[in-house]
Amino acid sequence: MSTSANVRAAQPVTFWYGCNVLRHGDIIHSCLDILRALGYEPAPVGGVDYCCGTVKDANQTAAAGMATRTVGKLNARSAPVVVWCPSCHSHMHEFMGRTNERHFNMSYLVELLHAKRAQLAPLLVHQVPMKVFLHQHVGFNDLVPVNRMVPELLSLIPGVQVLEATYTAPGYMCASFAAIPKALEDINNNTLTAARAAGADAVVTVFHQCYRELVGLDAAGAIAVYNYIQLIARAMGLPYEDEYKAWKRAGEGAGELIGAERIAKVGIQFYERAILPELKKRPKLRDSGRGT
Amino acid sequence: MATRPVIGQRLKEYEEQEVERILGACTRCGKCYEVCPMAQYSKAPAVDSQAVVGAVHAVLRGEPGTAEALGWIGVCTRSGVCVPACPENVDPKMMMRLARMTALGGRGQPAQLPVKEDPDYFDRVRAFAKLQLTEDELKEWT
Numbered sequence: 001m002s003t004s005a006n007v008r009a010a011q012p013v014t015f016w017y018g019c020n021v022l023r024h025g026d027i028i029h030s031c032l033d034i035l036r037a038l039g040y041e042p043a044p045v046g047g048v049d050y051c052c053g054t055v056k057d058a059n060q061t062a063a064a065g066m067a068t069r070t071v072g073k074l075n076a077r078s079a080p081v082v083v084w085c086p087s088c089h090s091h092m093h094e095f096m097g098r099t100n101e102r103h104f105n106m107s108y109l110v111e112l113l114h115a116k117r118a119q120l121a122p123l124l125v126h127q128v129p130m131k132v133f134l135h136q137h138v139g140f141n142d143l144v145p146v147n148r149m150v151p152e153l154l155s156l157i158p159g160v161q162v163l164e165a166t167y168t169a170p171g172y173m174c175a176s177f178a179a180i181p182k183a184l185e186d187i188n189n190n191t192l193t194a195a196r197a198a199g200a201d202a203v204v205t206v207f208h209q210c211y212r213e214l215v216g217l218d219a220a221g222a223i224a225v226y227n228y229i230q231l232i233a234r235a236m237g238l239p240y241e242d243e244y245k246a247w248k249r250a251g252e253g254a255g256e257l258i259g260a261e262r263i264a265k266v267g268i269q270f271y272e273r274a275i276l277p278e279l280k281k282r283p284k285l286r287d288s289g290r291g292t
Numbered sequence: 293m294a295t296r297p298v299i300g301q302r303l304k305e306y307e308e309q310e311v312e313r314i315l316g317a318c319t320r321c322g323k324c325y326e327v328c329p330m331a332q333y334s335k336a337p338a339v340d341s342q343a344v345v346g347a348v349h350a351v352l353r354g355e356p357g358t359a360e361a362l363g364w365i366g367v368c369t370r371s372g373v374c375v376p377a378c379p380e381n382v383d384p385k386m387m388m389r390l391a392r393m394t395a396l397g398g399r400g401q402p403a404q405l406p407v408k409e410d411p412d413y414f415d416r417v418r419a420f421a422k423l424q425l426t427e428d429e430l431k432e433w434t
Contacts, residue, residue: 048417056398058393061299064301064304137371170329262422266423270415
């Protein structure tokens with residue numbers, strides 16, 4: 001039997017990453033490399049043209065149009081769909097898939113990685129010496145048990161010690177608390193307090209929507225924050241830099257890191273009005289917020 | 293000649309069926325409100341859990357909601373703790389999502405909650421894509 005006959009062809013999948021994870025190019029690129037290493041041929045799609053429409057609660061006609069368009073585009077790709085975003089995944093289960101003809105199988109990335117953990121483990125060859133505290137929510141876990149699966153994935157990484165998660169935030173991800181500042185303040189402070197009490201070196205998030213919020217704790221010097229994919233990527237030796245964290249840490253000075261050429265692509269006025277305030281935003285911490 | 297489907301018709305029908313199912317199955321026992329971890333953040337926390345659920349039903353019917361009901365609807369972030377707490381398997385998470393859509397005016401009734409859509413939301417997604425992806429990736433992935 002020839003050697004080539006023993007090599008299984010990579011399985012095509014559509015990697016539907018969502019919208020707001022586009023802040024974190026390193027996460028998208030790492031997910032693609034991880035999927036390739038596990039024997040998949042991922043075709044990434046996302047951004048506004050693939051929006052699920054879940055943000056349009058105030059306009060169900062728009063939400064329906066966006067959902068129908070996106071299901072149609074995913075159908076046309078004729079491949080199983082692997083989902084990154086918990087909002088997209090939930091919305092497909094609760095609304096999109098119930099009101100449109102879905103012709104593809106769908107799995108959430110955490111589920112897929114967990115099912116493939118025997119293949120993933122030997123790829124995690126670099127030490128990541130770190131005691132981590134999982135930032136978890138009560139929601140979404142009924143659809144995919146991420147609060148069990150992600151710690152089990154993190155435990156595969158040499159050097160990582162997963163501490164007991166003694167705090168569970170309400171909701172299903174942090175970004176939906178933007179309009180409820182007191183709740184978001186509680187989440188930031190409760191997460192920090194619990195992580196410090198557990199003796200954690202870092203807080204690890206499951207979702208990018210939580211990472212985007214909690215990385216403010218890192219930028220404020222309170223505690224290191226990562227997304228779980230970033231630690232898996234580090235253990236695999238993947239080279240992608242977390243630019244969003246660097247920009248967030250730089251705050252007002254983020255423009256120097258981003259560079260004039262890239263800022264010109266989005267327009268200096270838009271950058272100053274709509275992006276810089278997000279990079280400068282810091283959580284409201286009840287004590288000094290500084291690391292102990 | 294075949295008529296083109298009206299955008300949103302299936303979603304509208306699905307939501308109407310869900311509203312009808314929820315209104316028929318829910319006994320207003322109030323368990324969903326009692327276990328909700330977000331109720332404490334409402335601008336008008338309810339004392340009577342059964343009354344607040346009844347007022348959520350009113351919102352679902354397109355009628356004016358009480359301050360307590362609108363306050364609760366406004367802080368629902370889909371924790372889902374209410375789902376296993378419900379003795380009638382109503383799916384209160386769906387009830388609250390539909391009530392939110394209704395209260396925001398999204399299902400055709402007059403808005404009872406202020407709509408706070410970020411006008412830069414989608415442009416910000418596009419901008420971060422330009423900052424994080426190459427030209428080829430932008431073309432092929434988005």
